[in-house]
Amino acid sequence: MALPGRNKGPSKFEQAANGEMTLLEHVRELRNRLFKASVSILVGFAVGMWLSGRVRSLLQQPYCELPGSINEKGECTFVQLGPADLFLLDLKIALWVGLVIAGPIWLYQLWAFIAPGLHRHERRYAYIFAAIAAPLFALGATLAFFVVQKGLEFLLSVADQSIETTLEITRYIGFVTNLILIFGVAFEFPLVVLMLNFVGLVSGRKLLSFWRVAVFVFFAFSAVVTPTPDPFGMTALAACLCLLYFIAVGVALLNDKRKGRGKEIYAGLNDDDISPIDFGDAEPVTAGARVETPSAIEPVEPVSGPAPVTPPKPIERNYDDMT
Template sequence: MTTPAGTTTPAGTTRPAGTTTPAGTTTPAGARQMPLAGHVKEARDRIGRAALALAAGVVVGFLLANPVLDVIRSPLESVPDSRLAGLNYDSLTGAFDLSVRLAIIIGLVLSAPVWVYELLAFLAPGLTCKERRLTFAGLAAALPLFLVGCLAGAYLFPRMVEVLLGFASADDSTLLQASEFVDFALTFVLATGAAFTVPVGLVLLNLLGILPARVLVRSWRVVVVGIVVMSAMITPAADVLSMFLIAVPLTALYAAACLIAHIRDRSVARRARLATGEIAPTLGGAPERTD
C-alpha cells in the first residue's frame, strides 16, 4: 500500500518519509537524491555564479581602492609635524600591487552575500534540520556582532596609531611600508570584529552538547580578566573610555552566552527527567516528583 508521503523500496513496499531504511540511512521528508554528476554540475554552476559576483565586486573595488586607502591613511595625517610619518612603497609596482590587493578584499566583501548564499545552498541539503537551524541562527547572530566589532575597531584604530607613533623620538621620522600598514589596519579591525562573535560560537558549542554551561560559568573570572587585559593592550593607555568600549560589550556578550547556555542545559535536564519518570508533567504549577 502506498502512502502520500511515502517512498517505494526495491521490494515494492512503501516506507514513510523520515524513517530509517534497513541499511541505516534516513530519508528525510522532502529530500531529493542526486547522482555524483548532478552534484558536480551544481557545484560548477554555483562556483560560476560566485566567481561572476566576485569579479564584479573586484571591478567596483578598483574604483574604491584609493578612497579606502585614504581612509586607512587618515590617522597619519593627524600626526604632529614633529613626528613625521608617511606611507612608502618598496618597489616601482608597490602602489599598483596594493591597489589590486585592496580591490580583491573589497570585492570579497561586496560579493559576500552571493558567495555565502551559494555555499550555504550547496551544503544545506546535506545537513540535518537541527544543523541547518543552528547554522542560519548562528550566522544571523554573528553578522551584526561582527559589524559592530569592526566599527569599534575602526573607531579605535586612529588612537592606536597615535599611541604607537608616540613611542618614536621627536627627532625621528617614521617610514611605514604601505602594504604592512594596510595589513595592520585590516587585521586590527577584523580581529576586533571576530572577538565580538566569540560568544556566538560558545552558544553554538553548547547547543551541540560540546560545551556545558557550568564550564562557562566556572571560567567567568578568567574570561573577564582576559577581556580587560586584551582591551587594555589594544587601546591607548590614557584612553579609559576606549578600553571600556571594548571590555564592557565583550563581557556583556559573554554573560549573555552563559545565560543562554544555562537555560538550554536546564531545559535538556528537565526533558531527560521527564523521559526517565523522575518528575511527572502537570497541567499547571510545578512538576510533581514520582519518587
C-alpha cells in the same frame, strides 16, 4: 485535469536532501555554484577597483587625524618604496571589497550546496548564527578602527623628536587591516559559546561558573593583540568581550530552561558524590521460608559407546577417466 507547468518535480535542493542525486550530479552542481560565486566575486572586484581609492583614504584617516601628521603643505603623505606597491595595494583592497560586496551571493552558493546534508533544526540554527555573526564582526571592526588611532598616537610618540617619521603605505594599511580582522574574529567568540550550548556539549550553568577564567582570558588576549600598552584599547576590547560573553551565557541559560536541562534525576549531583538513598519507605526484610533438603539423585545407567560405522560399499567402475 492537471494544469500545465504544475508537475515540475522535486527541486535540486529536495533531491540532494533526499539522497536522490548521483555523484556526478553533485559534482556538476558544485561546478555550477563555484562558477556563479566566481562571477559574483569578479563583479565585486570590478566595483572594488572603483572604490579602492576611497577605501584607502578611509583607512588613512586614523593616522592623518593625529597631530604632526600634516606636513608644511597641509598634506598627509605616505611613502611608497616600490614603483608598483600602490597598484598592488589597490588590487588587494579591491579584492577585499569585492569579497564583501559579493558576500551574500557566494555565501548563498556555499550554503545551498551544504544545507541539503543538514537536518532541519541544524539549518535553523545556521540561519540564526549567520544572522548574528555579520553584525558582531562589523562591531569588532568598528571598535578596531577607533583603537588604531590611539595605538598610532602612542607608537609614534615613542620616537625621538630628532627623528622624522613617515609611514610606508603598504605596511600601514596591513597594520590597520590586520587589527580590524583580529577584532572582528574576536567578537565571534560568544557565538562559539552559544553553539556549544545549543548542541548540548556544555550547559549555561557550567559556562557561568567559568566567568573568572573567561574574564582573565579576555584581558590576556586583549593585552596581546592591542598594539599599545596603554589601558584604553585593551580595556575597550576586553570589556566588550566580557559583555558579549555574559549575554551569551544568559541566552544559554534560557535555552537550557526551554529544553528542560538540569531537571534530570541526577542533575544536581557531582560525579564524585554518593547518590542519596531514602530509607523512609523501605520495607523490612523478613526471613524466607524453610527450604526442604533435596532427595538423592538416582544413579543413571552407563551409556554405551557409539555404534560402529558401516564400511562403504565398493565404488562401481562404470565410467571412464574423463567422467
